[in-house]
Amino acid sequence: MIPTHTSDTARQQAHDPMECRALSDILVRIGDKWTILVVGTLGDGAMRFNEIKRSINGISQRMLTLTLRGLVRDGLATRKQYPTIPPKVEYTLTARGLSLLPPIVALTDWARQHLLEIKASRALFDLEAESNPTTEAP
Amino acid sequence: MIPTHTSDTARQQAHDPMECRALSDILVRIGDKWTILVVGTLGDGAMRFNEIKRSINGISQRMLTLTLRGLVRDGLATRKQYPTIPPKVEYTLTARGLSLLPPIVALTDWARQHLLEIKASRALFDLEAESNPTTEAP
DNA sequence: CGGAATCCTGCTAGATACTG
DNA sequence: CAGTATCTAGCAGGATTCCG
Numbered sequence: 001m002i003p004t005h006t007s008d009t010a011r012q013q014a015h016d017p018m019e020c021r022a023l024s025d026i027l028v029r030i031g032d033k034w035t036i037l038v039v040g041t042l043g044d045g046a047m048r049f050n051e052i053k054r055s056i057n058g059i060s061q062r063m064l065t066l067t068l069r070g071l072v073r074d075g076l077a078t079r080k081q082y083p084t085i086p087p088k089v090e091y092t093l094t095a096r097g098l099s100l101l102p103p104i105v106a107l108t109d110w111a112r113q114h115l116l117e118i119k120a121s122r123a124l125f126d127l128e129a130e131s132n133p134t135t136e137a138p
Numbered sequence: 139m140i141p142t143h144t145s146d147t148a149r150q151q152a153h154d155p156m157e158c159r160a161l162s163d164i165l166v167r168i169g170d171k172w173t174i175l176v177v178g179t180l181g182d183g184a185m186r187f188n189e190i191k192r193s194i195n196g197i198s199q200r201m202l203t204l205t206l207r208g209l210v211r212d213g214l215a216t217r218k219q220y221p222t223i224p225p226k227v228e229y230t231l232t233a234r235g236l237s238l239l240p241p242i243v244a245l246t247d248w249a250r251q252h253l254l255e256i257k258a259s260r261a262l263f264d265l266e267a268e269s270n271p272t273t274e275a276p
Numbered sequence: 277c278g279g280a281a282t283c284c285t286g287c288t289a290g291a292t293a294c295t296g
Numbered sequence: 297c298a299g300t301a302t303c304t305a306g307c308a309g310g311a312t313t314c315c316g
Contacts (some may be wrong), residue, residue, distance in 0.1 A: 023250060292303085
């Protein structure tokens with residue numbers, strides 16, 4: 001419906017209100033704090049629950065459970081359960097999950113490259129804001 | 139410190155605990171629901187506050203204010219205020235902000251390409267989960 | 277017009293404890 | 297080991313109001 005501009009250059013493509021909804025829905029999940037780290041970790045190959053947990057450092061077991069379930073739900077990872085004692089569960093990225101790695105790497109590379117600049121900008125901004133609390137000082 | 143592995147392939151690069159902190163700090167901001175949309179919108183050129191607000195549809199004035207301030211703070215956008223009546227404020231992406239567009243486009247392209255598959259996966263997952271509420275039904 | 281300030285809410289995510 | 301369940305604090309974010 002309303003096929004105004006279907007695809008122009010990179011600049012014009014992400015503005016259709018309906019599509020934006022769905023897209024940001026996905027992007028929110030991906031951009032979430034833990035998802036990126038988990039996907040990056042699973043990029044190394046199949047891993048067990050506590051293995052992932054240990055290598056991420058700071059993630060709670062709850063958040064890891066939810067993050068992994070989200071990945072499985074989106075078809076980005078698979079969960080393989082071995083009915084042994086003690087139980088053993090392995091998570092692996094699917095092909096779709098693997099296809100997500102390059103964009104993620106591009107983004108993290110960008111972040112890495114601009115890390116220092118951004119830190120500096122923030123420090124400067126905060127400094128200036130401190131001197132100007134709406135033009136006044138008690 | 140601890141320069142264990144500085145950079146190997148794409149697979150091995152995002153795991154240093156210290157760096158991860160800083161990186162995910164940035165990624166969280168970028169991955170935030172509105173930031174991507176605002177950056178994408180500003181990619182078209184300088185825009186006024188309400189202009190952005192109107193073109194994003196669903197964003198509250200508060201969230202737009204905060205998002206824009208975040209972008210300015212990170213040096214990704216500039217705020218230019220014209221002391222006219224009524225006031226006029228224009229936001230523009232900086233060079234650094236522009237450099238963020240390609241990775242973002244890569245990610246949104248990925249999201250767009252896998253939108254339907256993911257929706258299907260979710261539907262299937264939710265359906266199966268509904269039939270198995272911890273192996274029981276009243 | 278472009279915000280800032282205030283209030284109020286609901287989800288998020290951490291900590292803890294229990295199960296198969 | 298790999299979860300689930302429960303409780304709770306905190307803050308994200310919407311609605312509203314006022315100011316320059």
